[in-house]
Amino acid sequence: MKTVALIAGVILLAFGLLFAGQGSGIIMWPASSFMLAARIWIVYGLGIAALGAALLWWSRRR
Incomplete structure (x- = not known):
């Protein structure tokens, strides 16, 4: 699950920016x-990027 969140986070961050x-x-x-x-x-872009950053943060937590 965290791998999927990591990939989605990267994609959302890139598209948001x-x-x-x-x-x-x-x-x-x-x-x-x-x-x-x-x-x-x-x-809209900054909101999407923030969502992607939150997913990245969550996926990298231990």
Whole structure:
């Protein structure tokens, strides 16, 4: 179970940071994305990244 949480945590953290980067306009890829420079995606992305970080923390506990 903890291995699944670790993998899901890494994926959620990566996607959350990507979404926040696209929402802030730092990452302008792909050019056809509707998330580019849309500020609400910063909030969504950071929330997703926080969930991923929490899963990582939980999966690494002894």
